[in-house]
Amino acid sequence: MKERKIRVLIAKPGLDGHDRGAKVIAASLRDAGMEVIYAGLRQTPEMIVEASLQEDVDVIGLSILSGAHMTIFPRVLELMRENGMDDVLLTGGGIISEEDIQKLEKMGTGKLFGPGTNTNDIVAYIKEWCEKNRRAVEKEEVDS
Amino acid sequence: MDDPEKIKKEKERWQEKMRQKSKERRQKFVTTSSEPVEPLYTPDDIADTDYLRDIGFPGEFPYTRGVYTNMYRGKLWTMRQFAGFGSPRDTNKRFHYLLKHGETGLSTAFDLPTLMGYDSDHPRSLGEVGVCGVAVDTLKDMEIIFDGIPLDKVSTSMTINSPASILLAFYIVVGEKHGVSPKHLRGTIQNDILKEYIAQKEYIFPPEPSMRIITDTMRFCKDEVPGWNTISVSGYHIREAGSTAVQELAFTLADGFVYVEYGIKAGMAVDEFAPRLSFFFNSHLDFFEEIAKFRAARRIWARRMKEKYGAKDPRSWLLRFHTQTAGCSLTAQQPENNIVRTACEALAAVLGGTQSLHTNSMDETLALPSEKAVKIALRTQQILADEIGVAHTIDPLAGSYYIESLTNKMEQQAEVYFQRIESLGGVIPAIEKGFFQKEIADAAFRYQEEINRKERIIVGVNDYIEEGEKIDIPILKIEPEVEKEQVRNLKKIKEMRDNEQVKSCLQKLRNAAGEGGNLMPRFIECARVYASLGEMIQVLREEFGEYRETAVF
Numbered sequence: 001m002k003e004r005k006i007r008v009l010i011a012k013p014g015l016d017g018h019d020r021g022a023k024v025i026a027a028s029l030r031d032a033g034m035e036v037i038y039a040g041l042r043q044t045p046e047m048i049v050e051a052s053l054q055e056d057v058d059v060i061g062l063s064i065l066s067g068a069h070m071t072i073f074p075r076v077l078e079l080m081r082e083n084g085m086d087d088v089l090l091t092g093g094g095i096i097s098e099e100d101i102q103k104l105e106k107m108g109t110g111k112l113f114g115p116g117t118n119t120n121d122i123v124a125y126i127k128e129w130c131e132k133n134r135r136a137v138e139k140e141e142v143d144s
Numbered sequence: 145m146d147d148p149e150k151i152k153k154e155k156e157r158w159q160e161k162m163r164q165k166s167k168e169r170r171q172k173f174v175t176t177s178s179e180p181v182e183p184l185y186t187p188d189d190i191a192d193t194d195y196l197r198d199i200g201f202p203g204e205f206p207y208t209r210g211v212y213t214n215m216y217r218g219k220l221w222t223m224r225q226f227a228g229f230g231s232p233r234d235t236n237k238r239f240h241y242l243l244k245h246g247e248t249g250l251s252t253a254f255d256l257p258t259l260m261g262y263d264s265d266h267p268r269s270l271g272e273v274g275v276c277g278v279a280v281d282t283l284k285d286m287e288i289i290f291d292g293i294p295l296d297k298v299s300t301s302m303t304i305n306s307p308a309s310i311l312l313a314f315y316i317v318v319g320e321k322h323g324v325s326p327k328h329l330r331g332t333i334q335n336d337i338l339k340e341y342i343a344q345k346e347y348i349f350p351p352e353p354s355m356r357i358i359t360d361t362m363r364f365c366k367d368e369v370p371g372w373n374t375i376s377v378s379g380y381h382i383r384e385a386g387s388t389a390v391q392e393l394a395f396t397l398a399d400g401f402v403y404v405e406y407g408i409k410a411g412m413a414v415d416e417f418a419p420r421l422s423f424f425f426n427s428h429l430d431f432f433e434e435i436a437k438f439r440a441a442r443r444i445w446a447r448r449m450k451e452k453y454g455a456k457d458p459r460s461w462l463l464r465f466h467t468q469t470a471g472c473s474l475t476a477q478q479p480e481n482n483i484v485r486t487a488c489e490a491l492a493a494v495l496g497g498t499q500s501l502h503t504n505s506m507d508e509t510l511a512l513p514s515e516k517a518v519k520i521a522l523r524t525q526q527i528l529a530d531e532i533g534v535a536h537t538i539d540p541l542a543g544s545y546y547i548e549s550l551t552n553k554m555e556q557q558a559e560v561y562f563q564r565i566e567s568l569g570g571v572i573p574a575i576e577k578g579f580f581q582k583e584i585a586d587a588a589f590r591y592q593e594e595i596n597r598k599e600r601i602i603v604g605v606n607d608y609i610e611e612g613e614k615i616d617i618p619i620l621k622i623e624p625e626v627e628k629e630q631v632r633n634l635k636k637i638k639e640m641r642d643n644e645q646v647k648s649c650l651q652k653l654r655n656a657a658g659e660g661g662n663l664m665p666r667f668i669e670c671a672r673v674y675a676s677l678g679e680m681i682q683v684l685r686e687e688f689g690e691y692r693e694t695a696v697f
Contacts, residue, residue, distance in 0.1 A: 014256070014271070015256035015257060015260045015269075015272055015346075016256055016276070017344050017345025018384070018385070019345060020384070020385045020386045022697075023585045023588065023697040024588050027585070027697050030697075038697050041345055041693070044268075066275060066276050068256075068270075068271035071270055071271025071272075097619060115475065115476040116602070116604075118595070118606070119596060
């Protein structure tokens, strides 16, 4: 059986238009063999979750530099829960303080990355996460 | 007398010797923009340069050595720190703080809702009010921001694009209230929509109506606000988005040419508006590449303005520019090191002949700058100005074989880009085809790959790393209370103002947008009766439509 490629949605929520990071990450994930859906700018949490459902993604990656992360990440998480997306990873990066990263990770986001991150580390993190969680899904299927 | 041929031969001999005798510590030496750098530059590298034709004298065509005759021996550059956060009151306080510590011009940062034309109470503004800059909804906010600031003495720059003319209208009315005539106001609105489509993406309307708003502003200001720079044609954001130095140079100047062409097409004489166009560049890490970029920019602009657009007034030939050190060069790791990076970048800007300068604060990859961080950034400029002697003589690096050959090379590479843009049908069609966006995204990706592979060393990021480092500098936090207070204040104003008058002024704005009258006087009328920025922009959204880009990566 041919393994399905990891599908990632990259989006920039909020009003900020600085998309350098989002694009560099999108290109890095694509080069690493993932299927990247680049949703682009000014995505509301509703639009992001809707698109992720439609595209059946494994991972949502958000780039936020504007300081609005404490509003946006929790809202996306809430919508993901409402839509039963427990098997989807929410990760991201931007200008986010260590303190806020800890709060958000406690709320249920995956790892969040700051400036200066090697994009290979992000690739490795996503691959590892998908390996673990896909195996979990398969196991469940075997068990039932 | 030097014989270039003979020097070239001798250099080849020397290079051969160098190759045999020593190993180089890197496989290749490249600039920040990945351009190769030779081990040595000699007179033969600039053999085609004609001093009087290509370099000349400061304040004289083609202005390679500087736009003013006396440069910093007359007056230092303006020290202008970009500031704005939280409520209008917070920002007013920061402005007074900066002026007290020797800043000589103001520069206003607006929050994202303001940049995108939404009021603080709009659902899309949630979580963003006062966070990246100061929130401005109505004239009232601008009255508070500039409270106690002598508008006839201080010049003010405003980083705002789609709604730029509305912010200028607010500023004009604040001036009226201070008893300062628009004729005596000095400052700049960024108002450069083309680089928004290309790089920063804070656009609202499609290109054509956006260009119309801009030409309206140019026409209004040439008569009514003659001391105002109507556009700050900006490379800064293009560079921050990841472009190379040459891309920044070429795309910015190409944008500048479009504004000139639209001004002429709108029926103005080039010399009526061109003297009020100014520029804004990035100063990145590669010291010599940046200096050469600034020098090349002046020469290209002067030549084009004179030779292609037929400008006769020498002021139209001058490329006057503001510089900001490169935000994207700062690191979140070991943030104190950013002070050194910024100092080097600022020095390049000074040696490149900038007219004004913003030095980034060390903490800007973590948050908006704290008072302490911004003071060190300002002090950096003061040290460059007063302690190290670089402002004593004009363009001291002229005649350096490297600097002059790099200046020539960057000019030539920019010309190649101009031709490519031309072949795509011009700047606006090239934007719509995603040409600039793709060029920049590719360069940004390449840069990141070089860092990943450690071909490019960034101290604290991919070398000299301190594991488990704790950030030990104060961080400015914007409290969510700012948003609530701003929304409350806006509500109060909407209750107190004469809403009939507001309605009638907005209707007049709508009519002008549809029928083609100049929008500037309409914005000023709306401003006077406390119509909000969001209300004015909403009228224009309905009349002009909104722009959507096709994203490329």
